[in-house]
Amino acid sequence: AAQEPTPEAIVDAMEKVSGTHAGKRRSGAKGVCAAGEFVSTGAGARLTKASLLQPGARVPVTARFSNGGGNPRAPDNAPAVRGMSLAFALPGGDSFEMVMINAPAFGASTLPSFMKLLESRAPDPTTGQPDPQRIAAADRENPEWAVQPNYLRANSPPSSYATAPYFSVNSFVFQNAAGEKRHVRWTFEPVAGRAVLTPEERAARGADFLQDELRGRVGRAPAEWRMMVVLPREGDPLLSATAIWPADREQVEVGLLRITSVTPAGQPGECDPMMFNPTLLPAGIEPSDDPMLNIRAPAYAVSLSRRLQ
Numbered sequence: 523a524a525q526e527p528t529p530e531a532i533v534d535a536m537e538k539v540s541g542t543h544a545g546k547r548r549s550g551a552k553g554v555c556a557a558g559e560f561v562s563t564g565a566g567a568r569l570t571k572a573s574l575l576q577p578g579a580r581v582p583v584t585a586r587f588s589n590g591g592g593n594p595r596a597p598d599n600a601p602a603v604r605g606m607s608l609a610f611a612l613p614g615g616d617s618f619e620m621v622m623i624n625a626p627a628f629g630a631s632t633l634p635s636f637m638k639l640l641e642s643r644a645p646d647p648t649t650g651q652p653d654p655q656r657i658a659a660a661d662r663e664n665p666e667w668a669v670q671p672n673y674l675r676a677n678s679p680p681s682s683y684a685t686a687p688y689f690s691v692n693s694f695v696f697q698n699a700a701g702e703k704r705h706v707r708w709t710f711e712p713v714a715g716r717a718v719l720t721p722e723e724r725a726a727r728g729a730d731f732l733q734d735e736l737r738g739r740v741g742r743a744p745a746e747w748r749m750m751v752v753l754p755r756e757g758d759p760l761l762s763a764t765a766i767w768p769a770d771r772e773q774v775e776v777g778l779l780r781i782t783s784v785t786p787a788g789q790p791g792e793c794d795p796m797m798f799n800p801t802l803l804p805a806g807i808e809p810s811d812d813p814m815l816n817i818r819a820p821a822y823a824v825s826l827s828r829r830l831q
């Protein structure tokens with residue numbers, strides 16, 4: 523079997539694309555910390571015994587909103603990835619973290635494919651710039667890479683972190699009290715509605731507005747999302763991070779996220795030194811066998827150790 527790339531090799535490849543920026547995450551480098559709470563509807567209890575989704579659960583949350591990639595100055599007015607990470611302060615030593623993006627697909631579905639994607643985007647050593655011809659040739663050989671950028675071009679950039687939906691992308695396995703297991707994904711739907719910038723707004727609002735917009739918005743009222751658990755139908759791909767499930771799949775509204783504070787500009791945030799781990803899961807939820815899910819925590823740990831050095 524072909525050698526799978528190591529987490530170190532993957533983070534090396536990410537650094538070649540974006541450079542290294544002291545103290546910054548190797549992806550989601552530009553971001554802001556926030557906090558709030560999650561209130562369960564109780565409707566998730568038939569799907570999982572996870573304490574967060576039982577009736578009456580009300581749990582404090584540490585959050586981070588970010589822009590995809592390793593560039594700490596990534597422009598807010600371009601149709602690219604936005605992220606929302608959540609760490610739930612569950613009672614009793616239980617843990618649950620979520621690391622989501624505003625697209626239902628990732629850039630690639632296997633590690634070798636993701637490595638090739640990163641390598642094709644690295645600057646050419648002679649010009650210092652990415653090579654458009656090399657990128658176009660690699661794109662032609664890897665049609666799955668088009669799924670995420672096509673989605674983002676059609677559905678972004680959001681006019682606010684609070685008007686973007688956020689997707690688990692990877693599937694997870696829920697287990698309920700009766701022992702029944704099923705694969706699910708989840709989506710956080712903005713209560714404010716999905717809203718994107720018009721071409722005029724993209725020019726007018728510039729490259730750096732999302733963090734202040736969120737501060738102003740949350741200063742007036744909490745920013746809210748409904749957490750929807752999405753159930754697949756027979757035959758839906760469960761282990762591919764580039765396979766978007768059809769929009770008509772059954773959704774169960776399991777809770778409400780309310781963001782009530784955002785770290786002021788220029789101040790260090792509680793989430794800055796944290797690592798959000800998408801496979802830190804509570805009893806009642808397990809990772810699926812999606813290879814793109816299971817490489818994430820090891821790669822995030824490499825990034826964490828490099829940025830804290």
Ligand code: HEM
Nearest residue numbers: 547548549550586605607622623628690691821822825826
């Ligand atoms: C091969 C798969 C992936 C690799 C190697 C990877 C790699 C990374 C790395 C190295 C970081 C920086 C972590 C840190 O320093 O704390 C990161 C952050 C992040 N990743 Fe991934 N990632 C992968 C897949 C995904 C997927 C599928 C999603 C979407 C659901 C995602 C969303 C994010 C977000 C939102 C952040 C920012 C986290 C934060 O706010 O702290 N990643 N990723």
